[in-house]
Amino acid sequence: MDFYEEIEEAGLRLIRKSVIELPSDIREALTKAYRTEKEEDGRLQLKAILDNIKLAERLGVPICQDTGILYFYVRLGKKPLSLVRIGEALAAATRKATVSIPLRSNAVHPFSRKNSGDNTGFGIPIVDWDASEDEYLEITALPKGAGSENRSAFRSLLPSDGIAGVKEFVIDTVIKAGGGPCPPSVVGIGVGGSPDLAMKLSKRALLRPIGLRHQDPEIAKLEEELLAGINATGIGPSGLGGSTTSLGVNAEIAFCHTASLPVGVNIQCWAARKASARIYEDGHVIYM
Amino acid sequence: MAAIRLRTPVSEADARRLSMNDHLFLSGVLITARDMAHQRALQYLREGKPLPFSFENIALFHCGPIVEKKGSEWRVVAAGPTTSSRMELVEPAFIRNFQPRIIIGKGGMGPETAQALREIGGAYCVFTGGAAVLAAKAVKAVRDVAWLDLGMAEALWMLEVKDFGPLVVAIDSEGNNLHARLAALVESRKSKVYKALRL
Numbered sequence: 001m002d003f004y005e006e007i008e009e010a011g012l013r014l015i016r017k018s019v020i021e022l023p024s025d026i027r028e029a030l031t032k033a034y035r036t037e038k039e040e041d042g043r044l045q046l047k048a049i050l051d052n053i054k055l056a057e058r059l060g061v062p063i064c065q066d067t068g069i070l071y072f073y074v075r076l077g078k079k080p081l082s083l084v085r086i087g088e089a090l091a092a093a094t095r096k097a098t099v100s101i102p103l104r105s106n107a108v109h110p111f112s113r114k115n116s117g118d119n120t121g122f123g124i125p126i127v128d129w130d131a132s133e134d135e136y137l138e139i140t141a142l143p144k145g146a147g148s149e150n151r152s153a154f155r156s157l158l159p160s161d162g163i164a165g166v167k168e169f170v171i172d173t174v175i176k177a178g179g180g181p182c183p184p185s186v187v188g189i190g191v192g193g194s195p196d197l198a199m200k201l202s203k204r205a206l207l208r209p210i211g212l213r214h215q216d217p218e219i220a221k222l223e224e225e226l227l228a229g230i231n232a233t234g235i236g237p238s239g240l241g242g243s244t245t246s247l248g249v250n251a252e253i254a255f256c257h258t259a260s261l262p263v264g265v266n267i268q269c270w271a272a273r274k275a276s277a278r279i280y281e282d283g284h285v286i287y288m
Numbered sequence: 289m290a291a292i293r294l295r296t297p298v299s300e301a302d303a304r305r306l307s308m309n310d311h312l313f314l315s316g317v318l319i320t321a322r323d324m325a326h327q328r329a330l331q332y333l334r335e336g337k338p339l340p341f342s343f344e345n346i347a348l349f350h351c352g353p354i355v356e357k358k359g360s361e362w363r364v365v366a367a368g369p370t371t372s373s374r375m376e377l378v379e380p381a382f383i384r385n386f387q388p389r390i391i392i393g394k395g396g397m398g399p400e401t402a403q404a405l406r407e408i409g410g411a412y413c414v415f416t417g418g419a420a421v422l423a424a425k426a427v428k429a430v431r432d433v434a435w436l437d438l439g440m441a442e443a444l445w446m447l448e449v450k451d452f453g454p455l456v457v458a459i460d461s462e463g464n465n466l467h468a469r470l471a472a473l474v475e476s477r478k479s480k481v482y483k484a485l486r487l
Contacts, residue, residue, distance in 0.1 A: 044311070044454055048416035056366075056421040065354045065366035065420040102365065104354045104441055113324065115439035147371050147395075147417060167485045175474055179467065180371055180395045182417035229485045233474050238416055239395060240456060241470055271418045 003081070003283065004089045007139070010277045010285050011093030014141035015070065016101055017287070018275040019062040022053055025209040026186075026247065026272045033184055033237070033244040042242020046184075049237070049270055064271045066145035067103040070094050070125035073142065073207055077134040079281050087127055090139075091120045106146075128200065136278040136286075140207055148181035148269040154199055157261040166191055166263050167226060173265045174230050174246070179239015182269035184247045186210055187230065190264040193254035201252040202264035207274065210248025223249045237270075247272075291454065297345035298389040300409035306457050308464035312413055313453035314390060317431070317446060318349040322370055324442040325435060326378045333385055340434035341446055343386040350375060350393030352441025354420075355430065362430035364447065368420030369394040372412070380404040392455060396467025402459045412459035415452075426452040 001009070022030075030053070034046040056063040072090050095118040097103055107121045108114060119125070132138075153173045157165045170189060177185075190201025213220035227249040236242025247270070256262060276288040294302060296316025306312065319341055321329065329339055353367035372393030375382075379397065382388075383404040390410060391397075394417040405412060415423060432446040458466040 041309075041456060044456070045416050048419045048422055048454065052416070052419040052422040055425065059421060061421055061424075062354060062366050063421065064418040065352065065368050066370070066418075067354070102354060102356055104352065104366075105439060106441065108439070115441075117439075145418075150371070164485075164487050168482070168487050171478075171481060171485070175478065178395070178471060178474070179417070180373065182394070225485055229481045232481045232484060233477055235470070235474055238414065239467065239470065240414070241473070269418055 001283065004085045006279055006283050006285065007086055008089040008093045010139060010279055011072070011090045011141065012096050013287065014139060014275045014277055015093060015097040015143065018141045018273040019067050019101060019103065019143055020060060021057055022063065022271065023209070023274060025211060026270070027053065029210055029247040030184065030270060033247065037237070037242050037244060039236060039242040041240040042236045042244070045237035045240055062101065062103065063273065064145060065104055066147065067106070068143035068145040069106060070119060071128065071142045071144055071203070072125055073128045073130065073140040073204065075130040075132050075134070075138040077132055077136050079137065081137065083129065090125055090127060094119050094125050128204065136280045138276060138278050140274055140276040142206065142274040145269060145271070148185065148267045151177035151181045151267045152199070152202070153265045154195060155263050156195065157263055159259065159261050161261060163222065165261070167222070167229070169263050170226055170265055171229055174267070175233055175235070177267055178235060181267040182271070183235055183239060184237055184244045184270050186268040186272050187226070187246050187249045188266040188268060189249065189251040191251060191253045192256035193262060194256065195262050197254055198262040198264035199266070201254060202266035205250040205252045206266060206268050206272065208250045210250065214251060219251050219253060223251050293451070296347060299345070300389070303389045303411055304409045304461045306411045306460050308457055308460045308466050310457040311453070312455040312457060313451040314347060314455060315450050315452065316346065316448070318347040318392065318449055318452065319343060320349045320351040320353060320445040320447070322350060322352050322442050323374055324438045325444055326375050326382055328435065328438070329386065330378055330381055339386070341432065341444060343388040345387065345389045347390040347392055348388035349447070350391070353445060355440060355445065362433065364424045364427040364430060366420035367423045367427060368418050369415045371395045372397050376401060383408060383410065396458055396465070399465070402463045402465050405459055406461055406463045409461050411457050411461060413455035414458045415455055423452070426450055
């Protein structure tokens, strides 16, 4: 197998793993939420969610029928590679996964709404590129459904709005979304950069396990305060009321223009599906 | 709370007995329809063409399932609800004209839908979003499918189900709306949340 075939193979395995098995941090957080939830309707929803997770894994089928649009986060290492060929390999993996798992074919032309039938099309699957000096290439597959993705939001705040403005925008976005994005959710926040970068960072924030705080103490504090604030709204599981509206809040930042304060919010449903692998130069693959 | 069990066809009297917050398990026939199927159904109505299936007294399910063909048989792999509010603009006309007795979705619906349900005597229920395998487990057979040209997710799938649930009655035939109440409750807590965040 050449290196690009390795990437295609890994891509296919990552899609399969991500749509069937939830990462352990999310499972643990959902189990804890069920143990601590006091509202009857909230408990009923969490019970159904936990039963569903177990059943999907036992049967080897997708957790949710909305297997989303595929987003791949690719962090290149030292090895020089063709991005065109990596993109082709991940699109091929997506086409194969659509048939073999199966995935729901979700990709349509934005105007004609004609479905391509294989989850690929102009511009998708989405590949978010990053670079490193690592000995390996890292790929994360993150399939994301529309119920939560449609609640993404962006605002250009004034620099004087400051951190308080960021908090208010996040809380308002979560309240406005209500039960729509299938809570308990994970909330990704991107602050700074530019409008496009803030949105990109809000999605990248979802790559970090929940409970692992940002290394900057000020941002870590923002994450904790926002999580407490969101859970105090009482929106609850499925939006039917309860004490767990979000399982985690992750924020990422970038420097921005002195006249700007862009903020992006990306809400992730409880089915926070993702899977990663590292492909080393000699072709061996470690699934994380 | 004791759960109510109903089987389709559901009578108007039985549907009117459902109250907001009731838990329900439904057996019988569900037909899936999302954005495009709703649009097409109303277009057929304007053109005087019959729909491929009757929705009368059965359940309309906001869902775009994953369905697999094994030989000549369709099998539902995953079938959780989709966001109902996307259908809000067309749902009142759909309800008045096609008379589904129960609507199943997620995330809640608005006052116009509630009004149409009050008129015909019907209820809107929610199933746990994302719990698609649990939903598929209750599907005993795919009875038929139409409008597959719209794609798997948007087609009309006629499903035979047993004890589909737990469903929570979110809008009853008296117009009580659980999501509207909860939204008002959340809104009332907003100032406290702001204060805790020093806003």
